[in-house]
């Protein structure tokens with residue numbers, strides 16, 4: 001069965017696309033927690049960050065370099081937050097690895 005994000009990647013479910021390449025997509029989050037809230041999602045349906053292994057080294061590097069590309073393009077390069085929820089206890093709801101990119105407001109530490 002496809003994950004929610006695979007359905008979005010395959011255009012079975014609509015989403016606002018910000019970016020796409022061979023390895024990943026970026027879409028606007030449906031329930032934004034900041035004025036800018038983007039989800040960067042690998043096309044490979046890895047369940048969560050802790051499931052990654054050495055085979056995913058290039059993909060993970062690509063994802064983080066793509067964060068930089070997107071934040072540069074949106075002119076938010078100076079202030080943004082990147083977040084990955086790993087597992088239910090950490091707030092993960094969709095079990096297909098994704099990186100939250102948040103910007104447009106002040107962030108606090110520690111996070112909730």
Ligand code: 5GP
Pocket residue numbers: 004015016027028029030031032039084085091092093094095
């Ligand atoms: P998680 O809690 O798994 O780290 O993040 C899942 C994110 O996916 C949440 O921020 C949630 O708002 C977002 N989300 C859930 N369903 C949809 C959807 O159908 N479309 C989009 N664009 N985002 C979604």
